[in-house]
Amino acid sequence: MNGKLVKDLKEAIRLSGLEDGMTISFHHHLRNGDMVAVMVMEAICEMGIRNLNVNISSIFDTHEPFIGYIEDGVITGIETNYMGGVVGRAISEGLLDKPVIFRTHGGRPSDIISGKSPIDVAFIAAPTSDCMGNCTGKIGKSACGSLGYAFADAMYAGKSVVITDNLAEYPLVDYSIAENYIDYVVVVDKIGEPSGIVSGTTKITKDPVGLVIADYAARAIDASGLLVDGFSFQTGAGGASLAAAKYLKDIMLRKGVQGSYGLGGITSYMVDMMQSGCFKALYDVQCFDLDAIASLRTNPNHMEVTAAHYASPTAKSSAVDSLDVVILGATEIDTNFNVNVHTDSNGYIMGGSGGHSDTAAGAKMSMIVAPLSRARLPIVVDQVMCKSTPGHTVDVLVTQRGIAVNPLRGDLRDRFLDAGLPVFDIHELRDMAEKLNGKPKMLTRGDREVAKVIYRDGTLLDxxxxxPVR
Amino acid sequence: MKEKAWAGTMESSDIYVEVEPLATGSGIDLTVNSVVYAQFGDAIEKTIMETLESLAIDDMKVVANDRGAVDCTIKARVETAVRRLKEEA
Amino acid sequence: MRRSMLFFPGNSANMLLNADFLGSDSMILDLEDAVAPTEKDSARILVRNAIRDLGYTREVIVRINPVDSPYWEKDLQTIIPVKPDMIMPTKVSCADDVKIISDYIAGLEEQLGMEVGTVKLIPLIETALGVENAYQIASSDPRVEAIFLGGEDLTADLRCKRTKEGNEIFYARSRMVMAARAAGVDVYDTPWTDVEDYEGLIKDAEFAKSLGFTGKSSISPRHVTFINEVFSPTEEEIQYARDVFATIEKAKAEGKGVVSLRGKMIDAPIVARAAQVLEAAEAMKGGR
Structure with missing residues (x-):
């Protein structure tokens, strides 16, 4: 049975009817091990198709060849939710004429489904697929776990092409994306580099400062009044966030709190929390390590969710809406609690919202964990260089020196004080860092727009x- | 005096300083590389020059690789490197 | 009030920058074992600058190299001018070891125009001879405010294995407490070295407290929270202490001489203990 198999990538591209000026899409579940996006661009370039708009859920450093395709006019537009430092630097230096469109993990599927950002051809890297296009990330030599970010692409693109390096017998058992959305299937030697797709294990920080931040974060959650039966939780995969999750687990077990669900990008620590009884279920939009993949494959309570189910603001409901607490990172936070996760301290793009602003908006308490300063640069500034997440959705900042609470959340402030936690005004934290480090010189930015940050509701945030190149 | 001396590390929040003697009258030949050059480059240079002055150094080649060190660390590493050069350590 | 002490490697710029924020009541900035012989010079200058410029709010103790090393005099020459709260001399085995250091510090204090006796001492006792001489060491000099047990080096000297159960240092711990209390100084326990074993740490700290130790040192900031908890007075102890003073006040108002609480006469030791408890409770507010 040959089904929808076509002989190679170029054949699939030809059949899809891709033409100059169209929009193509990719997902980022293979993370920094992804070989598919570059492989597809190479084929497109060789076929002489140009002037494409690329909608990719995240760009990693492995996508560096995109820079060449932009220079050559093959790629003339980029829409994404996150951009790593390598491509980010080139974009910041003015590589692309049209500003990059940044969305959130919830805003992207919302705009795809509503037709605001239509996709002509979706290219879906799939670690395992059958010949009709039933596919999954749970098994295969390039297994990545959840395919959450790829569903909207597969379902709403004009044409959908599955690219796999592990062809399974029809029908694939326990598929993620179903055949009724897929037009063509291409088998290639290798879709990704396993070492870049997931880390073997995610590790919590050993840095003492990170551990103190994590300790305060866990104690603040304990004091928030939200840590009761039914508790739901999301945390990033950064060292201090994971350490906070570990300390939170200790507290939950000691107090016998039975939570409802863990959400988001899932690590071994979240899996461990579920297995220890802290949560009944995990909603998984992205696996970060091998333990998470194994759990998703074997434990029915560990469920794959689509990006729309995860965080879409226009869905009838999404999982972030019921979230109690989220722990998030920041490169900068200003005294109005606006957070920057898009640019580094020199103004270069090196990140993006991902689910940052979605979860901050949804969670009953959104908590930023960050050191008071990094390499002499204070975390608290008067005004962030880029507003990635609006301050009215950010409740708490936890540093090693103490905790600042958004004035909108006097209730939390009172609870933290009652628990004996060191609570400061955010201006005080800024002043402490400046006293230690000195006041950094303000940078001058260029006057050319290189990216637009679109909030989850579709409005322009920043x-x-x-x-300027020095 | 030694031909060359150094102090510090390339760890975050530290600074690595290398010094070499220069002939009298050459002045200070200072090169600063820093991860926070845009924000603190001038401040780092000023701190290094003041530290050299306090150590009565008029002629010296100094190369500093900064990883976001605060003033008291910069001063310590410069002083240590100079003392090592003068074999006072 | 000193419940916990945390060690920081003296040549780590990043750790010194954050030392004040990691929750311990005292911080021990280490020039000895945590610093390689080739970096002794850079560590002492870095520690000096940190104490001088970083505005530490917690008690600062500097651990110096032993008197049989070529470093201790330079350590003191560099550090005393910035007035650390305490110096921790290492491998102290007899009263003379303390005297040598105390006299040397006195010379520096005079030179610097500081009041002689400003800088206090907390000798680290980590040899069999040191344990046997613990009382002499504790009472050797008015600078000595506390003594400190170093379990790792001690067990090497005893030629036995250091275990989690700690039977091998039981005698030393008891002897140290006895000597310190007899001399009227505080006494601090050796660190718990398994960074991840919190249950073991808590048991070990509770045991040390039950023997009479004032507090415990640590090599991990995460341990500090637990140590502070163990060595802090409990709610019950705090309530009892408040009741003691309330009863005394009431008795005074009523003109009574002898007072009792819960059937026990309130005597001087009970009042002293209650005062310590309330002082500790006050110091604990609003922090780790």
């Missing part, structure tokens, strides 16, 4: 300008 504009990122070029960094």
């Amino acid at each position: 504009t990122i300008y070029n960094v």
Whole structure:
């Protein structure tokens, strides 16, 4: 049975009817091990198709060849939710004429489904697929676990092409994306580099400062009044966030709190929390390590969710809406609690919202964990260089020096004080860092727009300008 | 005096300083590389020059690789490197 | 009030920058074992600058190299001018070891125009001879405010294995407490070295407290929270202490001489203990 198998990538591209000026899409579940996006661009380039708009859920450093395709006019537009430092630097230096469109993990599927950002051809890397296009990330030599970010692409693109390196017998058992959305299936030697797809294990920080931050974060959650039966939780995969999850687990077990669900990108620590009885279920939009993949494959309470189910603001409901607490990172936070996760301290793009602003908006308490300063640069600034997440959705900042609470959340402030936690005004934290480090010189930005940050509701949140080359 | 001396590390929040003697009258030949050059480059240079002055150094080649060190660390590493050069350590 | 002490490697710029924020009542900035012989010079200058410029709010103790090393005099020459709260001399085995250091510090204090006796001492006792001489060491000099047990080096000297159960240092711990209390100084316990074993740490700290130790040192900031908890007065102890003073006040108002609480006469030791408890409770507010 040959089903929808076509002989190679170029044949699939030809059959899809891809033409100059169209929009193509990719997902980022293979993370920094992804070989598919570059492989597809190479084939497109060889076929002489140009002027494409690329909608990719995240760009990693492995996508560096995109820079060449932009220079050559093959790629003329980029829409994404996150951009790593390598491509980010080139964009910040003015590589692309049209500003990059940044969305959130919830905003992207919302706009795809509503037709605001239509996709002509979706290219879906799939660690395992059958010949009709039933596919999954749970098994295969390039297994990545959840395919959450790829569902909207598969379901709403004009044409959907599955690219796999592990062809399974029809019908694939326990598929993620179903055949009724797929037009063509291409088998290639290798879709990804396993070492870049997931880390073997995610590790919590050993840095003492990170551990103190984690300790305060866990104690603040304990004091928030939200840590009761039914508790739901999301945390990032950063060292301090994971350490906080570990300390939170200790507290939950000691107090016998039975939570409802863990959400988001899932690590071995979240799996361990579920297995220890802290949560009944995990909603998994992205696996970060091998333990998470194994759990998703074997434990029915560990469920794959689509990006729309995870965080879409226009869905009838999404999982972030019922979230109690989320722990998030920041490169900068200003005294109005606006958070920057898009640019580094020199203004270069090196990140993006991902689910940052979605979860901050949904959770009853959104908590930023960050050191008071990094390499002499204070975390608290007067005004962030880029507003990635609006301050009115950010409740708490936890540093090693103490905790600042958004003035909108006087209730939390009172609870933290009652628990004996060191609570400061956010201006005080800024002043402490400045006293220690000195006041950094303000940078001058360029005057060319290089990216637009679109909030989850579709409004323009901020504009990122070029960094003048020194 | 030694031909060359150094102090510090390349760890975050530290600074690695290398010093070499220069002939009298050459002045200070200072090169600063820093991860926070845009924000603190001038401040780092000023701190290094002041530290050299306090150590009565008029002629010296100094190369500093900064990883976000605060003033008291910069001063310590410069002083240690100079003392090592003068074999006072 | 000193319940916990945390060690920081003296040549780590990042750790010194954050030392004040990691929750311990005292911080021990280490020039000895945590610093390689080739970096002794850079560590003492870095520690000096940190104490001088970083505005530490917690008690600062500097651990110096032993008197049989070529470093201790330079350590003191560099550090005393910035007035650390205490110096921790290492491998102290007899009263003379303390005297040598105390006299040397006195010379520096005079030179610097500081009041002689400003800088206190907390000798680290980590040899069999040191344990046997613990009382002499504790009472050797008015600078000595506390003594400190180093279990790792001690067990090497005893030629036995250091275990989690700690039977091998039981005698030393008891002897140290006895000597310290007899000399009227505080006494601090050796660190718990398994960074991840919190249950073991808590048991070990509770045992040390039950023997009479004032507090415990640590090599991990995460341990500090637990140590502070163990060595802090409990709610019951705090309530009892409050009741003691309330009863005394009431008795005074009523003109009574002898007072009792819960059937026990309130005597001087009970009042002293209650005062310690309330002082500790006050110091604990609003922090780790």
